[in-house]
Amino acid sequence: MLILAIFLTNCSGVKQLSIFKEEVKRQELNLEKPTPLQLEQIKWIIITSENAAEVFKKMEEQGLDPVLFGLTDNDYQLIAKNFAQIRNQLKITNDILDKYKEYYEPKEEVKE
Amino acid sequence: MLSFRLFFIGLLISAVIGAGAYVMKLQRDNVILKENAVKLEGAISEQKQVIENQKKDFAEILEANKKINELVNNLKKDLDDLDKRFSKKDRDIGKLAIERTGAIERVINKGSDNATRCIEIASGSPLTEEEKNATKKSEINPECPSIANPSYIPY
Numbered sequence: 001m002l003i004l005a006i007f008l009t010n011c012s013g014v015k016q017l018s019i020f021k022e023e024v025k026r027q028e029l030n031l032e033k034p035t036p037l038q039l040e041q042i043k044w045i046i047i048t049s050e051n052a053a054e055v056f057k058k059m060e061e062q063g064l065d066p067v068l069f070g071l072t073d074n075d076y077q078l079i080a081k082n083f084a085q086i087r088n089q090l091k092i093t094n095d096i097l098d099k100y101k102e103y104y105e106p107k108e109e110v111k112e
Numbered sequence: 113m114l115s116f117r118l119f120f121i122g123l124l125i126s127a128v129i130g131a132g133a134y135v136m137k138l139q140r141d142n143v144i145l146k147e148n149a150v151k152l153e154g155a156i157s158e159q160k161q162v163i164e165n166q167k168k169d170f171a172e173i174l175e176a177n178k179k180i181n182e183l184v185n186n187l188k189k190d191l192d193d194l195d196k197r198f199s200k201k202d203r204d205i206g207k208l209a210i211e212r213t214g215a216i217e218r219v220i221n222k223g224s225d226n227a228t229r230c231i232e233i234a235s236g237s238p239l240t241e242e243e244k245n246a247t248k249k250s251e252i253n254p255e256c257p258s259i260a261n262p263s264y265i266p267y
Contacts, residue, residue, distance in 0.1 A: 014141040017148040019155055036237035039228045046209045046217045073206030076220075077198045083227055084194050084255070088187040091234035091259055095183055099176040103169075 028105045033097075186258035194255070223255060230256035 047055050047068060056066040071079060198205055209216040230253060233239065239260065246252045246261040253260040 014144050014148075016144050017151055019151055033236060037232050037235040038237075039232055041225055041228060044217065044220045044224055046213050046220070048210050048213055050210070051213055073204075073209060077205065080198075080223075080227070081191070081194060083231070084191050087227070087231045087234045087256065088191065090231065091187060092180070092184060094234065094236055096180060099180065103172060103176065 030105070183258075187256075190256050190258055226253045226255040229253060230260060233259050 045055060045068060047070070055068075059066050197203075205216070233243075233256070239262070242251070243253065243260050245263055247263050247265070249267075251261075252264045257264050257266070
């Protein structure tokens, strides 16, 4: 009877609750942002049927090869728009990268 | 008769010991239950903190999306402005270049310099004080005022 009583009282006990917590902070990527571009300035020369001879003469006087790589006025507009689109894409990509960094790798005082 | 008494006494002792053991077990269970309750309260508090953090994260995500959308719209406006400059009032830049070659060449070279600076800014180059403080049309970079001149409000 004694054994039975001890046996019964120890079998169906309340189990101690265990909560496991393990928070290991992920290493920050910390890639350096690319150095901002420093572009060379280019000079556009407008050449028409009237000033062509004068332009080539000036170029020779300045010691430049008398050759020009040309665009029509329409293509000039297109290249200007293309560069504007590339610039916009670069800006958006850069800003998105900054936002990701701010979100996933905030400064400690901000996150706390 | 004696054996019956002995059996009865044994039964009584067993019952008392069993009851004692059961009470002790209840006491142990009670201690564990109290500990569990404390742990659960702690877990609830942590969960509340997690929910608060999630709310903050959602707010941050919304804000970041808003900022990026604003940027996209502003850059689109810059692009539309460039398009308008080429075609404003049936402007034909080719004809203008034939008529006023020198002046258009200067305008185009100035525009090219401004556009070059815009690309530098877009790639992360910090703004100069002049760019930051520009508020007048004559002071801004007309190729990309939305990113080059944060103080400028179009008028």
